[in-house]
Amino acid sequence: MATLLAPEDFSPGEDAMALNKAFEGWGTDEKNIIWILGHRNADQRKQIRLAYQEIYLEDLIKKLKYELSGDLERAVCHWILDPVEREAVLAYESIIRNYRPDYRVILETALMKSAEELLTVKRTYQFLYKRSLEEDVASHTSGDMRKFLVAVVSVYRYEGEEIEEEVAHSEANILGDEIQGGGGCGGGGALNGAEEIIRILSTRSRPQLLATFNYYKRIHGTSITKSLDGDPADEFSAALRAAIQCIKNPKRYLQKVVHNSINRLGTEEDALSRVIVTRAEKDLKEMKDVYLKKNGRSLEDAVASETTGDYKAFLLTLLGNQDYF
Amino acid sequence: MAERKKITILVRRGKKLNQEGEKIMTSPEECEALRKAFSGPHGVEEKSMLEILVKCNLADLTTFRKNSPYIFLDDACRFEKWDPFHMKSLEIEFLRFQRAVIQRTMHPWERDALLVRKSLEEKPPLYNLLIELACTRTSDEFLGARKAFQCLYSESVEEFVAVKVQGFQRRLLVALVSTYRYEGMRIDEAAIKLECQKLGRAIKTDQNNEIEKDDEVLRILTTRSKHHLKTIHKCYKEAYDSNLEEDLDGIQILRDTVNCLCAPPIYFSKILDTAMSVCPTEQEKEALTRVIVTRTDVDMKEIAAEFNREYGAPLIDRIEAAALGNYRDFLVALVKRGMAN
Numbered sequence: 001m002a003t004l005l006a007p008e009d010f011s012p013g014e015d016a017m018a019l020n021k022a023f024e025g026w027g028t029d030e031k032n033i034i035w036i037l038g039h040r041n042a043d044q045r046k047q048i049r050l051a052y053q054e055i056y057l058e059d060l061i062k063k064l065k066y067e068l069s070g071d072l073e074r075a076v077c078h079w080i081l082d083p084v085e086r087e088a089v090l091a092y093e094s095i096i097r098n099y100r101p102d103y104r105v106i107l108e109t110a111l112m113k114s115a116e117e118l119l120t121v122k123r124t125y126q127f128l129y130k131r132s133l134e135e136d137v138a139s140h141t142s143g144d145m146r147k148f149l150v151a152v153v154s155v156y157r158y159e160g161e162e163i164e165e166e167v168a169h170s171e172a173n174i175l176g177d178e179i180q181g182g183g184g185c186g187g188g189g190a191l192n193g194a195e196e197i198i199r200i201l202s203t204r205s206r207p208q209l210l211a212t213f214n215y216y217k218r219i220h221g222t223s224i225t226k227s228l229d230g231d232p233a234d235e236f237s238a239a240l241r242a243a244i245q246c247i248k249n250p251k252r253y254l255q256k257v258v259h260n261s262i263n264r265l266g267t268e269e270d271a272l273s274r275v276i277v278t279r280a281e282k283d284l285k286e287m288k289d290v291y292l293k294k295n296g297r298s299l300e301d302a303v304a305s306e307t308t309g310d311y312k313a314f315l316l317t318l319l320g321n322q323d324y325f
Numbered sequence: 326m327a328e329r330k331k332i333t334i335l336v337r338r339g340k341k342l343n344q345e346g347e348k349i350m351t352s353p354e355e356c357e358a359l360r361k362a363f364s365g366p367h368g369v370e371e372k373s374m375l376e377i378l379v380k381c382n383l384a385d386l387t388t389f390r391k392n393s394p395y396i397f398l399d400d401a402c403r404f405e406k407w408d409p410f411h412m413k414s415l416e417i418e419f420l421r422f423q424r425a426v427i428q429r430t431m432h433p434w435e436r437d438a439l440l441v442r443k444s445l446e447e448k449p450p451l452y453n454l455l456i457e458l459a460c461t462r463t464s465d466e467f468l469g470a471r472k473a474f475q476c477l478y479s480e481s482v483e484e485f486v487a488v489k490v491q492g493f494q495r496r497l498l499v500a501l502v503s504t505y506r507y508e509g510m511r512i513d514e515a516a517i518k519l520e521c522q523k524l525g526r527a528i529k530t531d532q533n534n535e536i537e538k539d540d541e542v543l544r545i546l547t548t549r550s551k552h553h554l555k556t557i558h559k560c561y562k563e564a565y566d567s568n569l570e571e572d573l574d575g576i577q578i579l580r581d582t583v584n585c586l587c588a589p590p591i592y593f594s595k596i597l598d599t600a601m602s603v604c605p606t607e608q609e610k611e612a613l614t615r616v617i618v619t620r621t622d623v624d625m626k627e628i629a630a631e632f633n634r635e636y637g638a639p640l641i642d643r644i645e646a647a648a649l650g651n652y653r654d655f656l657v658a659l660v661k662r663g664m665a666n
Contacts, residue, residue, distance in 0.1 A: 205481070
């Protein structure tokens with residue numbers, strides 16, 4: 001369930017004018033911007049963008065980029081986008097902006113949606129950037145990481161519920177050979193080649209993969225993610241683990257991303273913003289419950305204690321917190 | 326005595342006789358035409374069969390059988406037996422028109438999904454067919470085929486190809502069937518220059534035909550847009566004074582990939598020529614139907630022009646020489662229609 005609180009009744013024109021007022025003068029009235037935009041759903045935000053363009057002949061996003069700064073600016077500018085456009089923009093920024101693409105963003109983009117949804121994101125990406133997502137991921141990565149990310153982003157996964165038990169069993173064995181054949185049980189060693197693990201993770205349907213992971217645990221006595229645990233500097237293994245966790249339990253995976261980012265604030269605001277902004281209209285409520293269970297405190301408390309200022313206000317608003325104002 | 330008298334009377338009346346002196350209704354020319362009608366190599370001549378066979382009496386048929394050593398075997402059974410191999414071929418030739426009609430009427434997605442399946446279930450597998458399907462269709466057309474494949478076989482194309490193909494071909498083929506290429510015209514000149522150099526270097530330094538293992542070559546071929554690749558092809562020609570696909574000649578699947586992506590008419594006219602050559606396999610023959618039926622709405626004009634240029638004869642003339650009956654007429658009509666578009 002969504003955590004966003006948006007009124008039924010609203011006037012895009014009035015909102016556009018109120019936003020413009022917030023931009024006027026020496027400073028910027030961030031509180032008002034947060035109050036308005038933080039309480040509008042995707043459709044409403046789209047109408048506000050259109051109204052602003054009509055009235056002031058300016059792109060609202062450009063204006064926000066100019067008037068806001070830092071973490072708040074990035075979060076709000078992502079928030080205001082239409083969800084599909086946002087996914088494409090996040091993917092693009094994660095590939096192009098950084099020294100190395102953030103594989104977590106690519107994996108979240110590819111694995112947390114249906115085949116059709118991913119296709120829509122890819123089409124939007126092509127429309128915005130005049131290149132395919134595959135070619136950008138490919139040209140900014142190398143080696144096994146490239147093979148894996150490109151495969152995962154390209155696939156049009158089968159979405160039926162059927163499972164072939166024999167195949168799941170045999171592929172669990174194949175995975176075991178590749179993972180453990182390279183350096184002993186429980187990780188620590190490098191993978192014994194990665195062809196099969198990439199093939200299986202990037203082509204099989206989700207139900208088929210879940211069955212395979214179950215067999216893996218039964219056969220090898222340990223979960224596949226534990227087997228892949230190893231040198232934290234080994235990004236490829238980390239990407240494989242992240243992908244498997246994403247496939248197994250997306251909400252728990254996201255909760256972990258948020259938890260890690262809160263503990264590493266100063267370097268990880270992007271991850272925190274990304275999760276909250278992308279899930280506020282989807283299933284942030286369930287994620288909050290998982291977070292509470294796992295960490296013993298609510299996500300709002302964690303955000304409130306670890307972030308500051310208007311950025312904090314914005315995140316809390318999206319989390320459905322009315323008390324802050 | 327009476328027999329001889331009968332024969333003399335018949336000869337005087339100008340009636341034809343076979344070797345045994347029996348009356349026959351068909352001329353040697355008609356016999357020859359009938360033989361041709363049964364002999365392919367592409368289709369059957371229904372008209373001849375209809376007209377001539379109806380005229381034939383039993384004596385004609387005996388003569389026909391005795392004079393068609395490739396169709397009937399004169400063996401120990403003391404009668405002219407149908408060669409079972411020829412009978413099997415004839416079944417296929419009769420079906421050729423039917424298959425063309427079904428392919429033409431089938432939804433392109435279903436048609437391509439069935440062809441993808443077939444390409445890897447045949448022994449030996451037909452990698453060039455898979456490459457043709459993945460590379461000559463637009464991104465959305467092939468996506469449709471992928472969806473149809475899931476509908477028909479309850480698994481994705483990616484899973485299927487990944488399991489069926491091993492080794493280095495797997496990387497190329499899985500990537501080719503998975504990618505959703507940008508179909509627009511925007512290109513990055515700097516990237517093209519760089520990638521052209523990378524390809525050139527990879528080809529020149531390749532000692533053991535191992536270029537298909539090269540990560541960068543695979544990346545460029547399997548992710549870049551068609552327009553980008555065509556521009557690289559041009560750039561490569563200017564830089565190295567040779568065609569990219571010719572320099573990749575050592576590895577057929579790479580050569581086919583480049584042709585299908587950069588110049589489909591060249592690829593298609595080549596397989597049309599093979600289909601109508603002297604001794605094609607059944608797989609090679611089927612390409613005649615497939616190419617004409619699938620390209621009549623796309624680039625038939627370019628294919629016909631390329632065919633003429635490369636093989637010195639108009640495509641229609643070659644088809645008329647190689648194919649028979651309704652099948653021939655159907656193909657020729659489709660080619661003409663495609664050229665008029």
